[in-house]
Amino acid sequence: MQIGVLGPLEVRAGDGRPVDVPGARLRGLLAALALRPGRVVPRAVLVDWIWGEHPPADAANALQRLVSRLRKLLPGGALEGLTDGYRLAVEPDAVDAVRFERLVAAGQARTEDVSGRVHLLREALGLWRGAALQDVGLADSAALDAAVVRLEGLRLTAAEARAEADVALGRGAEVVTELADLVAAHPVRERLVAALMRALAAAGRDSEALQVFQRAREALADTLGADPSPELSAVHLALLRGELGRREEDRRTNLRAELTSFVGRQADVAAVRGLLAEHRLTTVIGSGGAGKTRLATETARTLLDDLPDGVWLVELAALGADGGEVAQSALDGLGLRDALLGGAPNAELTDRLIAAVRDREALLILDNCEHVIEQAAVFAHRVLGECRRLRILATSREPLGITGEALWPVEPLALPRGEAGPAELASSPAVRLLRDRAGAVRRDLAAGADTDARTLAVMGRVCRALDGMPLAIELAAARLRTMTVDQLAHRLDDRFRLLTSGSRTALPRHKTLRAVVDWSWELLSGAERTVLRRLSVFSGGASLEAAERVCADGGGDGVAEGDVLELLTALTEKSLLRAEGGAAPRYRMLGTIKEYASHRLAEAGEAERTRRAHLGYVVELTETAEPHLRRAEQLEWLAAPQARPPGLGREVGPEVEGLGIRRE
Known part of the structure; x- marks a missing residue:
């Protein structure tokens, strides 16, 4: 015999013949026995099921009469009378409600086998044909009502579990409609709300998922006077972080696969890794085209296994010179584009970003900071101060200038010697x-x-x-x-x-060599441009004294001699000059920068004037040095700093190389 109570009462004999059970009390008796198949149900429990708080004066005899009538309807031997109650002699799986409970329990227990869990839960939910015990019709039976509530609640639980498993298997989009109907019917059922949010996110409908959360929050407040549970709030936060609807391996980075090999920087990768282990802010600095971005991304790839919340590239190159929104670029890089729809409507973007990543152990790569250096510095300082597990690796042509910042200058690739084999x-x-x-x-x-x-x-x-x-x-x-x-x-x-x-797909500033240097040039002040282009007349770099004499013009265009040191420092920090040497450094340019600056010098109409200033300085220096360099004590004179004229370092500078004097 098969008995169905998950919908209209349905009874079939062993041969499949339907059995009609008329009357609410007979159906109630059968339901009470069917929900405990093979077990003795006490008479008092059955009386309570059938008559509730208003039993007849002779309840025992009334129950006996109902049992006799039901026994005549059922196959022989199906209903047994015992001293302490009655028992329905059927297998547990012969009753759909009992089989349903067994399948749900099995489906929830198989936590690792998601596909198997879905199969069991689908089979369980497939047993339902309508509302539980819908045509029993015992109006005053609290026991019946309790059984209905329990079964319907378990049905919702099974639907939630099956939906979660479907989302985990990548089928979230397929269950959106079903879940939306369930949430509409049960607006404060938080697990259903969470399942719908996950399904919408899986379908790429993040905005709707955020709206579902907002409606649930309002329903909870209006109906229960409560806030969302920590579990539902965690789903909301994961949605803001962009963690829903993606495969696990895609959640941990937005770095693109490279199309070319990484050559010659393995030692730099190890060094930058070491700095990141010790410092929460590391900036890779260098001239345009030095390979800062590639070094940063290759280093970050080696850290993916060490960072539970991944590595995220934040591209700042597209921002205007005013800085735009560094925080918005970070939100985009992290995949949090819909964060604007959640949280306090007036919250700043940086506040929303911090709320989303506060507890994440991750690495942000702030790429191409030089043209928004002030905004990038403020952003990095704020975020690192409030997100204690976060680290930042920046790339820039100059430091961010934050206390605690570690720097790694990217040098040109090692060159072979002129006589190399x-x-x-x-x-x-x-x-x-x-x-x-x-x-x-x-x-x-x-x-x-x-x-x-x-x-x-x-x-x-x-x-x-x-x-x-x-x-x-x-x-x-x-x-x-x-x-x-x-x-x-x-x-x-x-x-x-x-x-x-x-490359056609490269940034505009990286498509030609001139564009690379143009980008750096455009970021300079007028005084910095003046000094850089005038330094191009020096063939082997210049000392501070030489630069002051040649690059200053008495204030004609704002470059006074006293300003030159500060300008040289700024150009060095912006990776356009290299300061080489100890106590008395020489300021040198790479050949590409020197050629570019020479072109700019000619464009400015200053080539002749600057060369004359340089020649005058060299002549003066030569006249001062010549008497000493032609005597036997030339080496002693060169070794005495107080005796040397300004501009002559411990080694004879390019300014006097024309005299044919060498230290040896």
């Missing part, structure tokens, strides 16, 4: 990069191909001419599609016209 040339990081990128367009130049010593030597010359700058080398490699290595080397004197074949 084939083995040293082939192993040089700069030449390796040139061969690697050239190999993509010329198979005969690839790193694995046989390359003669002469070609390697020319490649070494190309890399030295380009100062080992990675972007310049990559642009040069692209030119090898249509020219030989010799032709490339011979034309590098006009590098800004030659190196113009950048």
